[in-house]
Amino acid sequence: MSLNAEGVEREELEVDVLVVGAGASGLACAIHLKRLLTAAGKGEATLLVLEKAEEVGYHVLSGAVMDPKGMQELFPDWRERGCPVESPVTFDCVEYLQANGKKRRFAGALVPPPLRNHGNSIVSLFRVTRWLKDQAEALGIDVYPGFAGASVNYDGRRVTGVETRDAGIDRHRHQKPTFQPGMNVRAKVTVFAEGTRGSLAKGLIAKLALDLGKNHQLYETGIKEIWRIPEARARELQGSVIHTLGAPLGTSGYGGGWIYGLAENRLSLGYVVGLDHPDVKLDPHALFTQWKQHPAVAGLLAGGEILRYGAKTIPGGGYFSMPKLYGDGFVLVGDTAGFVNMARLKGIHLALKSGMLAAEALAEALLKDDTSERVLASYAARFEASWARTELYGVRNFRQAFQSGFFTGLVDAGLQQITGGRGLVARRTARADHATRWPLAEARLVKPAFDGKLALDKLTDVYHSGAVHEEDQPAHLVVRDPDLCVTRCTVEYGNPCQHFCPAAVYEWPHQDAEQARKAGGVVINFSNCVHCKTCDVADPYQIIEWTVPEGGGGPKYIDM
Template sequence: MEYDVVVVGGGPSGLAAAIRLKQLSAQTGQDLSVCLLEKGSEVGAHILSGAVIEPRALEELFPDWKERGAPLNTEAKKDQFLLLTETESVQLPTPPQMHNAGNYIVSLGNVCRWLAQQAEELGVEIYPGFAAAEVLYDEDGAVKGVATGDMGIGKDGEKTDAWQPGMELWAKQTVFAEGCRGSLTKTLFDRFELRRDCDVQTYGIGIKELWEVAPEQHEAGKIVHTVGWPLKNDTYGGTFLYHLENNQVVVGFVLGLDYQNPYLSPFEEFQRFKTHPAIRKTFEGGRRLSYGARALSEGGLQSLPKLTFPGGVLVGDTAGFLNMPKIKGTHTAMKSGMLAAESVFELLCCEGQEGKEAKAYQGKFEKSWLFDELHRARNIRPSFRWGLWGAMAYAALDTYLFRGKAPWTMRHKHSDHECLRPADEFSPISYPKPDGKLTFDRLSSVFISNVNHGEDQPPHLKLKNAAVPIEVNLARYAAPEQRYCPAGVYEIVGLDEAEPRLQINAQNCVHCKTCDIKDPTQNINWTTPEGGGGPNYPNM
């Protein structure tokens, strides 16, 4: 199937890019064909974010978004910023970056579903349930599209009765909008050396639950962020509580994946956080509705790769446009998609430019408010090398004195997997058992993420060397994959028989990509499963 543009990924950046392309086509009388592939069972099925959305980019894309019925229903009304100790909470002044006047608390999945409707009305062809599994190249080495994975391949690698071959989608330009740690984007980094002139990327894991709480505990539009307990001073992270409509509250936990202690479990720390006296009262008498997890790119401006290459561009979190001090990436992702679309459109309107590089994208980015916003925020995340107190002191200096224009840029020098230290340097962490009311185990959590993978398909979590999990990870790091995975995918079995082995429960995977990032030897490779597999998040 041939198109002018193929977009890989149905998140906010990919949808914004597709919409902007069709808007420009309509304005100029051009008739560009645009196709969007989404690996989830529907657009929004794999979307997970806080989320408080800054509507700046949306207003540029659709000035009449309110009249169109965009699902931005709960306006932010109240900000709180708390420092937690084990038993107490102290309210601190809310940092300027975290003021949310004019913003909206949303389900980003529902926003993406709405964007998909707008895209289809403009003529974008959207194919959910089809995972882009391979990048295609032309004879000159330029990207010429992607191929979707075969359907109906059994665990043994052989075709089953349900086999259907994958499709090749050829395009003059391909927009990669895969989200954090994109499996195809990783191959592009290597082939085109896109990360040669930037810092390493650093990541976080975000874990989220959606609750229905007692009416007396609900305050629509209220936003609470916390730092401190249960994390130690040297571990980057924080939490959020966002009060939606209909007595619903989302609670989330974000932890930097540059942590050192292999015994630390992000999932267990999140469950423990909810037991704090200042937090648990919100959820007592309520019920948990949904659960999910997702990695996010935290490196900021200095970790952005080269954005263009022959035949394609990178947009959204697959490149790393998140504004970490704001804890917001939707408006930045959408803006990157729009800038890329404008550059691709200009390229395709020039005769004989198929397979060429949309180099104007970089210049448009550097002249935009998106660049200015990320430039002002660039030093906040790396300042956490000094711990919580040092980072808060520096953030105040950077924000109030330099106003984001300090005459230096701090660097990210170490990949997250390099930061993990040997287990014999730490003591195991004893986490409390879940009570099934406020705190929960992994498997009951995965159940309400509506994860579904076909039982008879090859595992999409692949080991480069099958011996490494026992000979290296278990021996040196006490098998940290058992703890950093928020879905119970990785288990060490056979210890009692003195024959330990790694068991991979791939059917549990919520596609967070943490294993691909944090594995200390980079032995785990996350690849796309059969299209339509994975979580099916409602209202997340």
């Protein structure tokens, strides 16, 4: 859905290729395509990259440990060019955190093969993305931050471009004196590189049934903080990659934590939990906080201070959850298309590769002056013949196996290592995340105690995300049936949006249904939103619609 004004005259901008999203996949696509077209004598083709964040990199978030394979293909001399790296991985291990405060460490040969990281690099995806933007602009590619795509333009089933978000509409949907209408960007082909659960791609996939015959995509929410810690401890940890299982989630669902040693006396730490967890009081931020309170983590943070906070969803469903990658006038890349290997907890190299594969198909189509579905099908063919497909097919049943229980998932994951990714079942199916909820009476998860130091509440963490939105605009989080929140959700699920949102966007302060109706239902503090899309995924009735706010609004994930 779009919050744009209707019946407004809009300027039109025509380009050959429009890329929506200036993350790793979108920029890799633009860079590789520009080089291919230039080599073919078509360097005058116009490429435009739109980014909804105020600055490129502000809305990207990852752990992040990068497999260099994708970057090596995009830029064989990436190190010499100065691609920013926090540290090469010098040590990795897996720790099982016990509820009694103890831990068990597995290192060396005991680390599961998917979690072995020697040869990889710890990076800030913010810094890498900013560097990619510089490489793109050096090639003459236009990159426009602060322009959010509000809706997709169609001619029948063909995508013809996007309409960008209006600026200057007040909370009552009236035009302010500063009103500026969005523009229609027309393109021969559009690349959707919006990241996880992109609002444009979500509508596109539904409209054109691109997920027909596919598994439901499964999502996780990852919570991340950057801390500065005492210098001596930071020196010991720099280059270390530690992944954790066990507490606080235990065996009740899919999830775990990470600790990565960065340069400049900093730690990247975070916790990921599957949104198919059945407890309606699932609160990823609360689990992250409880994880930090475990002695194994708290000891590493002692004497430190938080620098940054962020959250995002991760499309972890794998190969069988990936939508159709192309159609008339468009392709999908990166997280938008599900290019994530959850078994390895990796996606950057796959995002880069997806962008490059798409670029090769686009170059062929533009040289033929034919961007039809028939010609763009070569993107899928290239993917199926690539190492990216080999990698994703090798873990095709990984994430779904955990929907049969934690221990079943572990056993199946082990069998997949020796059966080429098959495991116990040739093709596992998956239930949608929102369809796995238990009734409210069966909720078990509890909140932590916050102390303002190690255990920070949501509002304190949101402050460290840098999230800012224009206050006088329509809420970009739209509840399509507000009365349902009162008539059913309170009784059946206890209004879980107040729990699962990691940014305290949703509040339910009402004493009873009558008071809730008078107050208009759930209270939405949209200015807190960190654009993670958890609400769009986890709402049990699927009536929360995340759409783009005015361009430039949102978090500022500097150095994340």
